[in-house]
Amino acid sequence: MKKEISKDIIEKWLKGWSLSRDLPLPFQYRSGFKVKVGDEKQKIRYVFSELNEDFLQLAESIDEPWVFLKICVPFDDFKDKIPERWQIQPQGYMMSCFHRMKIPDIELHDDYKLEFESYNSTFVVRIMTKNNELASTGRVVIVEKLAIYDRISTENNHKRKGLATFLMKQLEQIALSKGVSQNFLVATEEGKSLYESLDWELYSLYTSIVIPSET
Template structure:
């Protein structure tokens, strides 16, 4: 993994597309461009604001963190946790890294036509303009897997790809990715972007995605509370 990360230089345009697509997918206000990156006013109880910085500049990150005191504010930087942990005030908690990944959609492993699923599953695709949603339902009509993507420029930003625990290891996650990719390609999108957890790396790597950069979050968590993955 370290060898893979070393050959990639963080492209600010990829980060910008991810931020714009994430905000579109989550239906938040449009991100605000800053000299150092982006601010997204998310407005959720455990994620009020998120700052996203494409470049890790220690003095910039330290200065930004020193001026923020509002709980549930996140700073996300394209770097590894050890770099962030050294410079933040003690009020900040550094989370495990996630991974910004990219793929060329046309001809990719994740874009190979209709996926083959067991007869117990049915697929529903929802076209919501700039957002495409996919649901895989079991025989009882319950959602077994789901995901969505936001279309922005030439990019497709994949988000909230979920397979429920009792339906895992049946190819549903790959099926959701294939369906979303094919819909994006049909709309002229050429580049896929997503952020994967450590658990998701194997799935996405197996279908042709590559790591562009680690992304590390730091957050102010009120005393006595804990944060889920953001």
């Protein structure tokens, strides 16, 4: 039985994503959502929770580069229904943890320290070295009782030290302090295993296509 994707959750996630990046908020576009990103390599993004005529018509009508179409279905479901000018991007994974995470009881090594910042309902945690070098960072945005995690990253020379796990623990504590224990994010292939180790589950594939600029 095909899992039904909640359009409401997708909208909340996209709002959190936009707040985290200080972008205009998403708005309804046909049966999906639209964000005016304004970046050179991502002008606009359209996000759909399901494959339908609205998505396919957009794929047919758009011919300018760096406009992204994003959808919660596998690429194989629609690759033969769109023009060849579209290119698949690295697979994304919408992930949910609608309860408290299962995080091991770990402490931050003495070589590191924490920094905090907040803006636009967004809370930023940074793990810094004692020499003020960034080691790991991430954000959590609270959107109507849903905690949206975004831009979780660890610098290459600080990986495999448990920093990302400790970072997620700090971000979750912020969400819990706001009375929020339902969590949502979009993971890369690399990050997916980290979240699974913290008891997150795959909510939906998140497939992106774009027309790259002509070479």
